[in-house]
Amino acid sequence: MRSMRLFLLLAFIALIMLLETYGFTVETDRQALLEFKSQVSEDGRVVLSSWNHSFPVCNWKGVTCGRKHKRVTGLALGRLQLGGVITPSIGNLSFLISLNISENSFVGHIPHELGNLFRLKHLDMSSNVLEGGIPASLYNCSRLQTLELYKNHLGGGVDSELGSLTKLVTLYLAGNKLRGKLPASLGNLTSLINVSFKDNNMEGEIPDEIGKLTQMESLDLALNNFSGVFPPAIYNLSSLEGLSISGSGFSGNLRSDIGNLLSNLRELYMGVNYFTGALPPTLSNISTLQILATEYNSLTGNIPLSFGKVRNLQVLSFLGNSLGSHSAGDLEFLGALTNCTQLQQLDVGGNRLGGDLPTSIANLSTNLKYLILSRNHISGSIPHDIGNLLSLQILSFKGNMLTGPLPNSLGKLSDLGILSLYSNRMSGEIPFSIGNITHLGKLYLYENSFEGIIPPSLGNCRYLQEIDVALNKMNGFIPQEIMKISPLSYLSIQNNSFSGSLPNDVGQLQSLVILSVAHNKLSGKLPQSLGKCLPLEVLYLRGNSFDGEVPDIRRLVGLRIVDLSNNKLSGSIPGYLANFSSLEYLNLSINSFEGRVPTEGKFKNATIVSVYGNKDLCGGIKELKLKPCLAQAPALRTKHSTRVKKIVIGVSVGIALLLLLFIAFASLCWFRRRKKNQLINNPAPSTLGAFHQTISCGDLRNATDGFSSSNLIGSGSFGTVFKALLPTANKVVAVKVLNLQRRGAMKSFLAECESLKDIRHRNLVKLLTACSSIDFQGNQFRALIYEFMPNGSLDMWLHPEEVEEIHRPSRTLTLLERLNISIDVASVLDYLHVRCHEPIAHCDLKPSNVLLDDDLTARVSDFGLARLLLKFDQESFLNQLSSAGVRGTIGYAAPEYGVGGQPSIHGDVYSFGVLILEMFTGKRPTNELFGGNFTLHSFTKSALPERVLDIADKSILHSGLRVGFPIAECLTLVLDVGLRCCEESPTNRLATSEAIKELISIKERFFKARRTTRR
Structure with missing residues (x-):
């Protein structure tokens, strides 16, 4: 039962x-x-x-x-x-x-x-x-x-309950938006082998409990917001084969015995953190090490020779540190690395390595694909046997002090995709063998002293996308062979001595986006085929001798920048340019264009269109200040009697007019001779009583040695500036001679006098006096005399590569000097906007208008576009002072100016914000990198705070900052001030008074941090 x-x-x-x-x-x-x-x-x-x-x-x-x-x-x-x-x-x-x-x-x-x-x-x-x-x-x-x-x-955090999944072997939570701290309960997951929290928003320090995960083989904590030193618990994970903590906010020195504790590592990524001190020599004890990447930290000292014994090493990257001491022994490690026969990538760019490039570099592994020694202080020449590195795909020595020619053996590197040697001192001719590099995609040789022609053999490089040989001493014709490289999207040969014409086959470049041939000796007519380059966005042809009419480029609707200035082009301005929606800048100045200037579309905006120096142009919007076009005569009637009648009347009227003109001309000549005799030695006094010292045109002519080019300092929109010695005062001054043929120049003269006559500030360039006279030809002469600034403009310090060598600064500006300059400029803006007797908007703040005195104190200059604000009783006078309606320079002018907004202090604040961004990133707002919605503002904002060192002007990073100095934090704070100043909405912009306070606070932090690092 x-x-x-x-x-x-x-x-x-x-x-x-x-x-x-x-x-x-x-x-x-x-x-x-x-x-x-x-x-x-x-x-x-x-x-x-x-x-x-x-x-x-x-x-x-x-x-x-x-x-x-x-x-x-x-x-x-x-x-x-x-x-x-x-x-x-x-x-x-x-x-x-x-x-x-x-x-x-x-x-x-x-x-x-x-x-x-x-x-x-x-x-x-x-x-x-x-x-x-x-x-x-x-x-x-x-x-x-x-x-x-x-x-x-x-999103959200990682709960401590995660520790209940005790059988977990693999945990991959990378690439999300997780935040908060890592839970200590992770230490319970003792079976874990592979863990990744990469690319989240995790923060805080790594819990010590991580040290219990002794079976861990792979740990990836990269791209988070952690803090503290290299996590001590990780030193206990001796089984680790892969460790990535790049871009996670860690700081401090690495333990000297790290290589002994983590002896099984194959891959170690520690880049983009705040690590300091020397590279631990024990890293070379890790015999299994294949990849070591510590880029963008603040590591110092020498690169150990012992890395040469790590035979399995494949990738070695120390990019963007402070390794080396600018001395001859810095590159000895290269000889040691010849033992690393598996080496595929070597990147030591952006350090302080000095000395001559050793010939042993040609004996590195034949498996080497990337060789990057850029932005150091390396001298010497490229070894003749560089062609031994047959597997090279990237070769970059840019930004050094290399001399000598390009070796012929480069032609052996058939797999080379990028050859970047710009910003050196190399010379000689480009070898024809370069055409053998059949996989070459990017060729950057600009800013050297290369001579001779562009080898036609370059046409064999069918994969070429970018060619830049600008700022050299090259000559000859532009090879027809280049026009057959269909992938070519970027061609820059500007600032050389190329002659001949632009090849007719340029239209075959169906991928061309940027064409820059400015400042050469090119001539002839522009080819009609140019209109077939449909992707073209930048057409930069200024400073040549092109003639004839502009070819039909109506299909190039994506054009953003067109500069045809300083040529001999003629005919009418193509009306279809008005409808190019992407157009941001159109310069047709100093040519022989004629006829009516369009008034619709892009031609409504005088801030993006320049047509001065074309004497036969007429019409246009009033801000261009061109002569009016004569009304077109009505068509002649077909009847014979009417035609004869009009001819008779016309001839009679013409004779009468000629007679009147002859009488008027004779009277004018008599009057001019009389006036000349009266004024040539006794010039008319200034119309502005504030200037008591008088000076004549003759005095200025003598003081500048006849306005000699040897005394030329620079030129601007309305005039040319000369250095002059006034013998009566035994004083060196700067003389700005107005070009009165330029529309708006007289009004610029009046605006500057009116703005500066009664204001005084230590950060303003002092206007000493003005000259209103008649020159030796009987023409009106206007000049402004300022105190001389021996250190030139801020622009030449920020972009020395664009300055003639004789005027080039001997060094770069340090971080502190840039901070001081930004405070100086903010102080003078605050004075003009708030503390001046009457508010003044400068309207054209940019680096070229910021001058530097003996001790690099900033002085704001050029008030030719300035506007006095809040003077309602003088509205008509202010309208006269408006400089042809132009309110600044492209890139620096506030966006509201482009849609007819009136000058304001908010516009100056915007320009100041752009100025800060340029000072600390080293990039102009008009850099070819930017276009459309991608601007200097968005470029900077997207990088803060994690990638601030990536976008910073590299000369700041190597200007004497001590080990341990929190440069990333300082740069982030300064750039944040710049971003808030150049917000798109005027009301959202930071007030100058607040900007000054924040900049001074950053400066105080600078000194505090510097004192700390000195200890």
């Missing part, structure tokens, strides 16, 4: 299990999957077409079932281009062990019903668009071994 009961009980249990297996729960799986399919986007359902009642569930695509009970145990739907949301019914697949929906486009939240899958071991939802947090219920899946949720939009 008892055994019968036991039998019945077992039979009942078996029946229940049978029903569960083949009854309700199998159907439950089917319904759960059909519900999942119903939430998939329509395109994705086609992929899941087998999911229907015609097929057993276990035969559906991506479905795996158990052998005995036929329940769904696996769902593999990765890379099927599925979209939609994940239905909560997924939690009904109670036998599920593995779920993979990676690399799809699922959106929405992770359903908390996943927590019901207590058998789940492998969960992969990576590379989708999931958001929200990691559901707490997921931590109920205690059998999980693999949890991969990387590359989603998951």
